[in-house]
Amino acid sequence: MSAYMGDVIRLYLRDLIDWDSYFNWRKGEDGDLEVDRAALEEVLETAAAICEEQEPKLRAGWEQIAKLENGEVVYPPHIAETLDKLRDAGLISFGVREEYGGFGLPSFVANVILQMVSRADAGLMTILGLQAGVAEDIQQYASEELKQQYLPRFASGEVMGAMDLTEPQAGSDLGAIQTRATEEGGRYFIDGNKIFITNGGCEIHLVLARDHATFDQSKGTTKGLSLYLVPRTLPSGERNGVEVTRLEDKLGIHGSPTAAISFTRAEGWLVGKQGEGFKAMLSLMNNARLGVAAQGVGIAEAALKVALQYARDRVQFGQPIAEQPLMKDRLARMTLELEGSRALLYRACALVDQNHAIEMALGRAAKGSGELSEAEQAELSKLHERNATRIRLLTPLAKYMGTEAADDISREAIQIHGGLGFMAESEVGKLHNDAIITTIYEGTSEIQVSFALKEIGKGALGVVFESLEQELKAFEDPKLKEQADKVLEGMQLILGSAGALLADFSYAMMSAQSLAEVVASVIAGAELLKQAQVDPRRFDLAASWISRRMNDLESRCKRIKEGSKERLGRCDAIIGLND
Numbered sequence: 001m002s003a004y005m006g007d008v009i010r011l012y013l014r015d016l017i018d019w020d021s022y023f024n025w026r027k028g029e030d031g032d033l034e035v036d037r038a039a040l041e042e043v044l045e046t047a048a049a050i051c052e053e054q055e056p057k058l059r060a061g062w063e064q065i066a067k068l069e070n071g072e073v074v075y076p077p078h079i080a081e082t083l084d085k086l087r088d089a090g091l092i093s094f095g096v097r098e099e100y101g102g103f104g105l106p107s108f109v110a111n112v113i114l115q116m117v118s119r120a121d122a123g124l125m126t127i128l129g130l131q132a133g134v135a136e137d138i139q140q141y142a143s144e145e146l147k148q149q150y151l152p153r154f155a156s157g158e159v160m161g162a163m164d165l166t167e168p169q170a171g172s173d174l175g176a177i178q179t180r181a182t183e184e185g186g187r188y189f190i191d192g193n194k195i196f197i198t199n200g201g202c203e204i205h206l207v208l209a210r211d212h213a214t215f216d217q218s219k220g221t222t223k224g225l226s227l228y229l230v231p232r233t234l235p236s237g238e239r240n241g242v243e244v245t246r247l248e249d250k251l252g253i254h255g256s257p258t259a260a261i262s263f264t265r266a267e268g269w270l271v272g273k274q275g276e277g278f279k280a281m282l283s284l285m286n287n288a289r290l291g292v293a294a295q296g297v298g299i300a301e302a303a304l305k306v307a308l309q310y311a312r313d314r315v316q317f318g319q320p321i322a323e324q325p326l327m328k329d330r331l332a333r334m335t336l337e338l339e340g341s342r343a344l345l346y347r348a349c350a351l352v353d354q355n356h357a358i359e360m361a362l363g364r365a366a367k368g369s370g371e372l373s374e375a376e377q378a379e380l381s382k383l384h385e386r387n388a389t390r391i392r393l394l395t396p397l398a399k400y401m402g403t404e405a406a407d408d409i410s411r412e413a414i415q416i417h418g419g420l421g422f423m424a425e426s427e428v429g430k431l432h433n434d435a436i437i438t439t440i441y442e443g444t445s446e447i448q449v450s451f452a453l454k455e456i457g458k459g460a461l462g463v464v465f466e467s468l469e470q471e472l473k474a475f476e477d478p479k480l481k482e483q484a485d486k487v488l489e490g491m492q493l494i495l496g497s498a499g500a501l502l503a504d505f506s507y508a509m510m511s512a513q514s515l516a517e518v519v520a521s522v523i524a525g526a527e528l529l530k531q532a533q534v535d536p537r538r539f540d541l542a543a544s545w546i547s548r549r550m551n552d553l554e555s556r557c558k559r560i561k562e563g564s565k566e567r568l569g570r571c572d573a574i575i576g577l578n579d
């Protein structure tokens with residue numbers, strides 16, 4: 001049994017996700033839950049075994065970078081070999097549904113695989129993460145013809161995908177995109193330059209481009225952007241106008257090729273509706289954000305494992321440093337940060353899965369399957385809507401928490417190694433270098449917390465807190481109930497400060513990070529208590545999270561409530577001191 005397949009993953013497979021409803025909604029029949037669940041467990045065990053086996057090679061090859069040879073991107077050998085192993089096991093494109101030749105794996109399982117791959121090599125994870133995200137977007141938005149043409153090839157790994165958004169002047173601000181799509185007799189041609197494109201040497205590019213017909217009117221906004229599938233090879237077999245012009249040399253994730261791409265009269269096929277490309281891309285980005293959260297959790301797991309082992313082995317002042325109270329506190333904090341982020345991620349994934357399954361049940365009902373009464377359909381639609389609101393808030397929070405945790409934990413792991421942590425060959429140094437990018441791509445941490453704030457402004461907190469309150473009030477065990485009451489108190493403090501905050505948008509933006517932290521604290525607190533309910537060994541973890549986080553929450557809420565826009569002016573004055 002692989003060490004990558006931790007107990008907490010099993011808790012979610014066995015107790016913490018309602019797989020019964022999931023499979024019933026998905027399939028529309030009473031299947032054999034145990035068989036379905038065992039199949040998921042087997043997929044995860046397979047992924048875990050491959051990742052664990054490949055980890056030493058991947059870590060040893062960490063410095064080797066992808067190369068550009070005669071216009072073709074060549075992966076380093078350790079990346080190519082592991083990709084082949086995953087491809088051979090059918091683990092190359094997780095969400096592609098059965099009718100297109102895939103397994104249609106739930107988001108929870110797909111993200112746990114990404115987490116395992118990232119634990120072994122965060123660079124390799126980016127290639128798989130985009131493969132899954134691009135295929136998912138094609139599945140959700142492309143015409144049936146495009147789906148038939150490409151999805152089976154994604155599922156088999158014959159083609160790989162990239163997401164092409166960023167341009168030199170358009171990073172966080174995608175309204176600044178200038179790549180142009182011109183329509184000629186029902187065909188579309190793309191011209192422009194993209195930068196920082198992960199796996200840019202691949203066959204299929206999903207490109208966000210501005211439509212020529214409305215180029216000037218829509219400039220500076222995300223309106224007028226459409227999404228195009230741009231293959232490197234045209235269906236005729238000729239080369240399309242897609243060229244990798246450069247590969248970047250980076251601080252970390254060296255095995256992941258990061259490319260500059262030039263599109264010259266490259267033919268593209270519209271995915272989704274014209275002018276609604278940003279919406280379609282947001283859906284890819286939201287999936288990818290959970291993927292990057294999983295990447296963070298994987299890196300954090302790896303760094304914590306190495307740090308813990310080192311702290312137990314390294315003797316100073318006559319005893320292992322792990323026995324020093326300061327170190328114990330640090331290692332416990334690192335574990336809490338990892339588990340809190342994981343709790344948030346798994347909860348978000350479970351909601352995404354529930355909604356996918358509901359969509360399938362409602363889709364069959366709309367075609368007259370007769371399996372749901374009208375009242376049941378209305379009830380499910382309501383649940384879907386509420387879940388969608390919860391997902392819109394939990395996704396940026398999970399991305400923010402998971403990636404910041406990776407950054408913090410890997411940095412702490414260096415500190416635990418003392419001088420050795422700073423040596424070029426330091427394993428935790430490599431993990432930290434990989435962690436840094438996770439808080440930047442797929443929307444920086446600043447962008448994630450501002451997205452969370454916007455969702456809170458639209459009323460998401462009410463929906464999320466209503467569900468949390470029900471869960472927290474349901475705990476009967478006195479120990480769990482006592483902790484749940486503390487989280488309920490924390491929620492009241494947040495509600496008391498968020499109202500004041502939202503009255504002034506520029507001040508609200510200034511406090512977006514604090515608000516994200518406190519909201520994430522209560523959601524993760526409730527989730528950790530649910531874990532403790534099914535596995536009492538996790539009680540101390542939940543209680544410690546709640547104790548530390550509720551103290552922090554109190555002071556943050558006080559600061560949010562007492563603050564005002566004047567703080568912005570004070571920032572200007574402070575920053576100005578060094579002008």
Ligand SMILES: Cc1cc2nc3c(=O)[nH]c(=O)nc-3n(C[C@H](O)[C@H](O)[C@H](O)COP(=O)(O)OP(=O)(O)OC[C@H]3O[C@@H](n4cnc5c(N)ncnc54)[C@H](O)[C@@H]3O)c2cc1C
Binds near residue numbers: 164195258437443
């Ligand atoms: C290794 C790597 C792989 C990548 N892969 C891809 C890919 O596959 N596809 C793709 O399209 N792109 C990719 N990117 C691009 C990545 O998504 C962008 O770098 C990222 O979105 C940030 O954009 P930027 O670099 O232009 O930074 P900027 O947007 O210029 O941001 C600079 C700083 O300003 C902050 N900032 C910006 N706006 C605000 C605001 N409104 N409020 C507060 N702070 C703000 C940011 O948080 C950041 O700290 C990749 C980048 C890297 C480095």
